[in-house]
Amino acid sequence: MDALDERTIHPAFRGESELVIRRLEKLEEWRAKGIEPYAWRYPRRDVTEEIRRRFQYLEKGQESDYVASLAGRLMALRRHGKACFADLLDGWGKLQLLASVDSLGETGYELFQELDVGDWIGVEGPVFRSRRGELTVRVSEFKLLSKSIRPLPEKWHGLKDIELRYRQRYLDLLVNPEVKQKLLVRAKTVKEIRRFLDQRGFLEVETPMLHPIPGGAAARPFVTYHQALGENLYLRIAPELYLKRCLVGGLEKVYEINRNFRNEGISYKHNPEFTMLEFYWAYVDYLDLAAFLEEMLVEVVKGVKGNTSFTYQGSELDLSPPWRRVTLLEAVSDAVGEELDSTTPPVRWKELAEKRGITVEEGWGPGKIATELFEKLVEPEIWDPTLVMDYPREVSPLARAHRSDRFLAERFELIVAGREIANAFSELIDPIDQRIRFEEQARMRERGDAEAHAVDYDFLRALEYGMPPAGGLGLGIDRLVMLLTDSHSIREVILFPHLRPEG
């Protein structure tokens, strides 16, 4: 077959590398032989993992009379003249193939030699163990299922370029096995969480992603526009206010595992869209939730990893309960070396913060400053799972005030390896109090705080009908999976993390 020239190459491929051009030629060669290089179907009967398990017993050089039928992608070709070893990768793993003149005949073997690494094929043939001990299928028949016209990344070094790994995640998945491993851990984690909650009578619900008023968290939202209604909508920053409406409606235990969107910076622990679990449970408070979270995480982590201690980024992490508990004020007091409590005057808070290089912005009360001090001085230093109890009420507009200290809210966060994994509170169910908190937030918004909570009057009306006392908890799925997969970056556990559009 003549080389393709400029006229016969599809315009899309002009300027492509010789490797691509060569493969386009091969594509035409298959067609010239009357073989369609993109098959409709292949009735494969076996998968590699199952074959591997079934024929474990074969001795070196021994051949079974079972004719395997496999399909997958060719990942390597080792040609030896009249015989050729190949690696076939399917969804379960790799298995070696041996094609030879003996098994395929002259014509068949010649055709096999036309295959490239990356091509999808179906094969049939008896299973045997090679002299070197590798379980192998002796190819007696094969079929090209899909021709690959772009070369795969190099087999030994693989794909290292981080940008390419994320942009072309399918290649990353193909050549870097740990990528798939991490996805499996992620899927298993979510499944275990669902199982845990389902078993305890929680109902999984789906609440809106498009919100007329973004609420449930302090964050800048993404704005979008509804043509027919002629109004702005916001991609949700949290499902909280809708899940609480469910409790007003009489659902006593609800949860949702879904995406939240926050229009903020991107970092190793932040992606603009991320997955959260939120659950709400009638008649319990934040102390019940703390115990429940311990139980849940232990069961989930055991289910996924087999035990509760493992290595994260080179250090040992042990999630077995009971976890250390410390109040936020205690932690901050320790960090600054001075007893601080809800009676500490605002000026003192301000002095302490400024001494630590924290710029105190207008409108920050002692609660906000205490939280800032905590996040700056304490949180990054926490390694072992720690329940930080009793956040200031000022920074918790949806949480119930603490029963014995109005400066505080009944709220805790679970901190592991320097980052927040979960956030929970006794929910604020008093509609009057909630209205006051919203109004405080609205004043902050007016002062220019784009992350302050917007007033949601429909939510207030729901509360006015009566919401049962309840505890609610949010857990960052991505961050939990980061811990379980020993991933430094959140992008490692998100299949297609956000990148700028390709230039």
Place this chain on the structure above:
RNA sequence: GCGCCCGUAGCUCAAUUUGGCAGAGCAGGGGACUCUUAAUCCCAAGGUUGAAGGUUCGAGUCCUUCCGGGCGCACCA
């Protein structure tokens, strides 16, 4: 948003320190080879060094701007 670093063949990397002919392995092409598994051996080929401009006799290398990315900080979960 700010700071530091990076961008060389399809992939993984040299050459940058001190400006002086852009190189290797893998992949691809030709040849040899029926038990290899990073197969091996021989031969040939493969490049707008992210883009544009500048300095210079000469720029992958130095300077400026832009594009893309990584890391750190800030914001946040």
